[in-house]
Amino acid sequence: QVTLRESGPALVKPTQTLTLTCTFSGFSLSTSGMSVSWIRQPPGKALEWLARINWNYNKYYNTSLKARLTISEDTSENQVILTMTNMDPVDTATYFCARVRGSSYVFDSWGQGTLVTVSS
Amino acid sequence: NFMLTQPHSVSESPGKTVTISCTRSSGSIVSNYVQWHQQRPGSAPTTVIYEDNQRPSGVPDRFSGSIDTSSNSASLTISGLKTEDEADYYCQSYDSNNQIFGGGTKLTVL
Numbered sequence: 001q002v003t004l005r006e007s008g009p010a011l012v013k014p015t016q017t018l019t020l021t022c023t024f025s026g027f028s029l030s031t032s033g034m035s036v037s038w039i040r041q042p043p044g045k046a047l048e049w050l051a052r053i054n055w056n057y058n059k060y061y062n063t064s065l066k067a068r069l070t071i072s073e074d075t076s077e078n079q080v081i082l083t084m085t086n087m088d089p090v091d092t093a094t095y096f097c098a099r100v101r102g103s104s105y106v107f108d109s110w111g112q113g114t115l116v117t118v119s120s
Numbered sequence: 121n122f123m124l125t126q127p128h129s130v131s132e133s134p135g136k137t138v139t140i141s142c143t144r145s146s147g148s149i150v151s152n153y154v155q156w157h158q159q160r161p162g163s164a165p166t167t168v169i170y171e172d173n174q175r176p177s178g179v180p181d182r183f184s185g186s187i188d189t190s191s192n193s194a195s196l197t198i199s200g201l202k203t204e205d206e207a208d209y210y211c212q213s214y215d216s217n218n219q220i221f222g223g224g225t226k227l228t229v230l
Contacts, residue, residue: 037219047157047165047210049219060217063121096164104153105214106170113164 002026004036004097004111011117012087018116022080022097029073029080031055035100036080037107038071040093048093052100053080089118121215122146124222131228136201140225142211143193152213154194156185159224160207168209169196203229 008020022036029036038050051071052060061069070083080097094113101108123145132138142154156169167176169185172194182199194213198205206229211222 039219039221046224047159047212047221049212049221052217052219063218100219104171105219107155107157107165107167107212108170108176110164110166 002099002109004099004109006095006097006111006114008095008114008116010115011119013120014088014118016087018082018084018087018091020082020084020095020097020114020116022082022111024078024080024097024099027099029053029055029075029078033102035105036073037098037100038080038082039096039098040091041096041113042090042093045093047096050084050095051082087118092116092118121218121220122213124211124213124220126209126211126222126225128223129226129228131230132201134201134203134229137197137199138201138227140196140198140209140211140227141191141193142195142222143191144213147215148189149187149192149194150189152215154185154187155212156183156194156196157210157212158205158207159210165210198227201229205229 004024035054037052053071068085072081094115096113097111098107099109125143153171157165158168159165173185184197208224210224
């Protein structure tokens with residue numbers, strides 16, 4: 001059974017750096033064709049893709065946020081970490097991680113999400 | 121990057137059929153597969169259609185996906201509507217290494 005769970009701070013201050021962890025089970029990120037994506041959703045708004053790390057550890061970012069994002073992995077812990085610098089109140093959102101497989105980027109499992117509020 | 125445009129909301133009665141469109145702004149809709157994600161209030165999204173018209177296991181065959189090259193759009197059709205289908209629906213595709221989501225459509229089953 002594939003599961004993903006997001007964790008991180010519920011509240012960050014403006015200008016701070018956010019670090020979120022996606023802990024997964026039921027698959028290996030090293031398996032060919034596997035990847036993990038981060039997606040966010042501001043309250044009442046649409047989903048927005050942020051970043052992806054592939055089975056071969058290539059990394060891809062939303063071009064509009066690329067300067068602020070870093071995605072990495074800890075294979076030994078089955079974790080994918082996302083950092084976002086210079087947080088602003090507009091970054092308040094629920095952050096999801098999802099397993100993505102294959103060359104057609106099928107999102108086949110999602111975490112429950114974690115709400116991050118940016119406020120002083 | 122292209123954009124995916126969806127109607128803001130649709131509504132239909134239980135037992136009826138509804139279709140939600142997703143129009144690609146540039147490039148051909150058939151260039152990259154389209155997925156559809158359902159998000160019930162307060163819950164995480166789940167995928168109901170992948171690779172244009174494939175249903176994950178567990179998704180009822182009331183859900184179907186299609187592509188229309190003439191309008192450069194994808195569609196999600198839900199037949200035999202149930203109240204449990206009331207949710208937000210997002211189309212999603214990709215371009216090079218970017219994943220792109222539509223703005224979402226709120227389906228009301230009344």
